[in-house]
Amino acid sequence: MKTFTDRVYDVVRKIPKGKVLTYKEVAKKSGSEKAVRAVGNILNKNYDPKIPCHRVVRSDGKIGGYNRGASKKVNLLKKEKAIR
Numbered sequence: 672m673k674t675f676t677d678r679v680y681d682v683v684r685k686i687p688k689g690k691v692l693t694y695k696e697v698a699k700k701s702g703s704e705k706a707v708r709a710v711g712n713i714l715n716k717n718y719d720p721k722i723p724c725h726r727v728v729r730s731d732g733k734i735g736g737y738n739r740g741a742s743k744k745v746n747l748l749k750k751e752k753a754i755r
Contacts, residue, residue: 678702679713686726688751693730711736726753 673681678701686692698706714724715738725747729735734754737744748754 675701675703675706675709676713679710680717680719680722683714683722683724683727686723688723689753691726691728691748691753694727694735695730697727714738726751 679697682692682697682700692700694707694710695704698704698710701710703709710727714722714727715736717724718738725737725744727735728748734741734744734748745754
């Protein structure tokens with residue numbers, strides 16, 4: 672049986688280039704709608720480049736955190752045309 676962390680990574684791996692999901696959407700798709708904060712903590716600890724954590728944003732439209740720096744997250748999302 673997969674752990675919640677594994678399910679979060681599976682969901683995030685499937686976010687296509689140029690698209691984003693919110694932390695809440697990732698939590699729901701991972702099987703625990705209320706685990707929004709847990710999703711953020713899981714992604715903050717990820718350094719695997721195959722898991723595009725930068726494609727997960729806040730529900731209020733703000734970018735949210737990124738373990739390599741918020742400006743790097745913004746630059747990656749702009750490069751992928753996920754934001755302007």
